[in-house]
Amino acid sequence: MSSSSIFPRALEEEAIYIMREVAAQFERPALLFSGGKDSITLVHLARKAFYPAAIPFPLLHVDTGHNFPETIAFRDELVARTGARLIVRYVQDSIDQGKVKEETGKFASRNMLQTVTLLDAIEEFKFDACIGGARRDEEKARAKERIFSVRDDFGGWDAKKQRPELFDMLNGRIHVGENVRVFPISNWTELDVWNYIKEEGLDLPSLYFSHERSIIERDGFYWPHSEFLQTTPDEIPFAATVRFRTVGDMTCTAAVLSEADSVDDIISEILEATISERGARMDDKRSEAAMEKRKQVGYF
Amino acid sequence: MEVLRIATAGSVDDGKSTLIGRLLYDTRSIADDRLEAISQASKRKGLDFTDLSLLTDGLIAEREQGITIDVAHIYFSTPTRKYIIADTPGHVEYTRNMITGASNAQASIVLIDARNGVVEQTRRHLYIASLLRMKDVIVCVNKMDLVSFETSAFNAIRVEVLGLADQLGIDRSTLHFIPVAAKGGDNVVTAGSDNMPWYKGPSLLALLESLQPGKGLTDLPLRFPVQYVIRPHQDAFHDFRGYAGKIASGSWSVGDSVVVLPSARTATISGLFKGTEAVSSASAGESITVTLAEDVDVSRGNMLVRQDQGGYPEVSNFTARIAWMDEHEMKEGKTFLLQHAQQVVKVKVLGVEEVLDIHTFQRAEEKKSFHLNDIGTIRLKSAKPLFLDRYADNPANGAFILIDEFSNNTVAVGFVS
Numbered sequence A: 001m002s003s004s005s006i007f008p009r010a011l012e013e014e015a016i017y018i019m020r021e022v023a024a025q026f027e028r029p030a031l032l033f034s035g036g037k038d039s040i041t042l043v044h045l046a047r048k049a050f051y052p053a054a055i056p057f058p059l060l061h062v063d064t065g066h067n068f069p070e071t072i073a074f075r076d077e078l079v080a081r082t083g084a085r086l087i088v089r090y091v092q093d094s095i096d097q098g099k100v101k102e103e104t105g106k107f108a109s110r111n112m113l114q115t116v117t118l119l120d121a122i123e124e125f126k127f128d129a130c131i132g133g134a135r136r137d138e139e140k141a142r143a144k145e146r147i148f149s150v151r152d153d154f155g156g157w158d159a160k161k162q163r164p165e166l167f168d169m170l171n172g173r174i175h176v177g178e179n180v181r182v183f184p185i186s187n188w189t190e191l192d193v194w195n196y197i198k199e200e201g202l203d204l205p206s207l208y209f210s211h212e213r214s215i216i217e218r219d220g221f222y223w224p225h226s227e228f229l230q231t232t233p234d235e236i237p238f239a240a241t242v243r244f245r246t247v248g249d250m251t252c253t254a255a256v257l258s259e260a261d262s263v264d265d266i267i268s269e270i271l272e273a274t275i276s277e278r279g280a281r282m283d284d285k286r287s288e289a290a291m292e293k294r295k296q297v298g299y300f
Numbered sequence B: 001m002e003v004l005r006i007a008t009a010g011s012v013d014d015g016k017s018t019l020i021g022r023l024l025y026d027t028r029s030i031a032d033d034r035l036e037a038i039s040q041a042s043k044r045k046g047l048d049f050t051d052l053s054l055l056t057d058g059l060i061a062e063r064e065q066g067i068t069i070d071v072a073h074i075y076f077s078t079p080t081r082k083y084i085i086a087d088t089p090g091h092v093e094y095t096r097n098m099i100t101g102a103s104n105a106q107a108s109i110v111l112i113d114a115r116n117g118v119v120e121q122t123r124r125h126l127y128i129a130s131l132l133r134m135k136d137v138i139v140c141v142n143k144m145d146l147v148s149f150e151t152s153a154f155n156a157i158r159v160e161v162l163g164l165a166d167q168l169g170i171d172r173s174t175l176h177f178i179p180v181a182a183k184g185g186d187n188v189v190t191a192g193s194d195n196m197p198w199y200k201g202p203s204l205l206a207l208l209e210s211l212q213p214g215k216g217l218t219d220l221p222l223r224f225p226v227q228y229v230i231r232p233h234q235d236a237f238h239d240f241r242g243y244a245g246k247i248a249s250g251s252w253s254v255g256d257s258v259v260v261l262p263s264a265r266t267a268t269i270s271g272l273f274k275g276t277e278a279v280s281s282a283s284a285g286e287s288i289t290v291t292l293a294e295d296v297d298v299s300r301g302n303m304l305v306r307q308d309q310g311g312y313p314e315v316s317n318f319t320a321r322i323a324w325m326d327e328h329e330m331k332e333g334k335t336f337l338l339q340h341a342q343q344v345v346k347v348k349v350l351g352v353e354e355v356l357d358i359h360t361f362q363r364a365e366e367k368k369s370f371h372l373n374d375i376g377t378i379r380l381k382s383a384k385p386l387f388l389d390r391y392a393d394n395p396a397n398g399a400f401i402l403i404d405e406f407s408n409n410t411v412a413v414g415f416v417s
Helices: A009-025 A037-050 A069-082 A091-096 A114-125 A190-200 A263-272 A290-296 B016-026 B032-044 B060-065 B092-103 B120-132 B151-168 B204-210
Strands: A029-032 A059-063 A086-090 A129-131 A148-151 A179-182 A211-218 A221-224 A238-243 B002-009 B072-077 B081-087 B107-113 B136-142 B175-179 B228-230 B242-246 B251-253 B257-261 B265-274 B277-279 B281-283 B287-292 B303-306 B315-324 B335-340 B343-357 B375-386 B399-403 B410-416
Touching (some): A009 A037, A009 A129, A009 B228, A009 B287, A029 A037, A037 A069, A059 A069, A059 A114, A086 A091, A086 A114, B002 B016, B002 B092, B002 B120, B016 B081, B016 B204, B092 B120, B107 B120, B120 B151, B120 B375, B136 B204, B151 B175, B175 B204, B251 B265, B265 B281, B335 B410
Parallel strands (some): A029 A059, A029 A129, A129 A179, B002 B081, B002 B107, B136 B175
Antiparallel strands (some): A211 A221, B072 B081, B242 B287, B251 B281, B257 B265, B257 B303, B265 B277, B265 B287, B315 B375, B315 B410, B399 B410
16 A cells, blocks of 8 residues: 555554454344444445455444434435445334433433444344444543453443453454444544545545534534424524534534535644544533443443 | 554553653643543542543543553554554553553553562563563653652663563563653653753654564565455356455465465465455555465465465464463363464363463472463464464464353463464
8 A cells, every 4th residue: 555645554454354353253243334434434444345245244223313314314325325234223212112211401312322222223133243433532431442342241341351352363252142342443543534534535424514504502512403402592593604523413412613624624623623523522521431331331 | 654553561550641641741632621621530539730641541440449450542643653552551460451452562661660660560561572572662760750860760770671681582672761750741752851861862752753663574474364255146246256364474466376274275366456456466464355266165264375485384282372361270181262363273271381480580380270360381282273383483473362162251362482
């Protein structure tokens, strides 16, 4: 590979290697697809890993029902273009079945609820491995996770009982009922993902690029105004030019004021940014250990 | 852009997490919101300074106890390279996690508290560095501020470590020594600390920038373990049968003659693919797919080698140095699954040749079984031939793991001797 690449190509070699280990070691793997840039990168890596064959596992999307419409449109277009198999499971169904309870109040979000829908889908399809786009640079509990992360019967993660992971030998042996969460782009940073997107010419949902939308300001963050966000009378929506650094549930993903409307502009913006990517994710701000606690109960 | 992977090692409280925090802080790699979060957390703990170790101790149990339990991976970049730091625990109980972090690193930073000098953990870390044949070992003598920045404290430690290295057969040229005060930042990112005018060497960051990345694996004989067989079953690629994998060592080109192990059948490379593109050659570290001109039987776990390089690795009875990583004791006669590259084979421990006394680096006379974190040598017999090289000859193809058949846990790492 040319040395002029800014993206560290060793990371791509590693990710493809991990994808192939999943396909070989497990009987029923799935790729967790959210429509965000990290899972779009995973799909691209999977296509490369198995070319000229089709991706040998389905994409699983846990739809919170509070997604940005742009994300869903992009997802469907990607599936049509790549011929990937898509499975969608809905948080609304888990609510209707009485398995989870919708949060109430100003900070209500369905982010926590999707764990139950995910675990149900794993059980329904008997998935033994779920590939996710999590990166260790995102959050300090994530920084501790192995590439093959063994989860118990309840999808739970026990940080103290992680298997040693030596050289590139990945041990995916599990007991019936357990599953493994696999993170092929663990060692990538936000900037690595963007440089890869640039060099590989990947398409992304329009949300990542600067656009005008109706927002409200709360606690110094800019929230996308939608029917799902509960606002107080003093929170008056206004139009602003923004973009999103992460794409999650509409109720927990804040926008950043930005004029960056190309991948190059975004890369320059990240290089100058003083706030981390997940600094605008309310799900992480609930407590110092919010991510670890979610992972203990099965969050990906 | 190149990637340099580093592992830290040290004893509890000698300031590893603080050193990494300092490296990130002084290279402006910490976002404001994260800095604010740890500054608030430091205040809540009643500290009068920002505790940079809070950046990496990401688990509840770690913050509770103020120690590092598991490896944290930390990233930062300079204009020329990307760094991946495995910040590993120092507590003896978590030695296995330290080896986990170190196994993927090409350089190791060993921290020593200037007040305490060489301690048991230092010996253990140096032993592991020698076991892994680490290319560069950077000894950071930390907390120099607490010994009044005295050159004598630094020199005494340096002399002692060099002595240990000689004992372990570590080449002195792989060792680097830097006196630092991580809390204040002396010699971490910028050299020429006013507190230590006697030190004329580079800062830690400058030294890291000067290390040569890469392990020189391309110059070794070709080892290609087959990971996955690609059969598209599509009209456009009706007869396509590709063997996917990551080249462990060496290089090859289209047209080369190869030997398939264990069948020893020969074949010719008809195509090499990187992702969706055909390439004419490929080398160590690349994830590729290869097609062969002849219709030979190849499956996952097989290994392809080049016919012109001879000397095919194949063993079924061998000795290896191992680091034992399980809570349960390991005795002679036990069976395990051995995983080497993509091959998994049943093995039996024929004998325990030695268990090491970490204080003396000599055989512990009375020991014939391994307990958690023990290091030593065993003799193994495998049910089927393995395509292993000696670790000293080819580190990319000379290591393996042992898996407990009942718990499924990875219980040891081994190095063929």
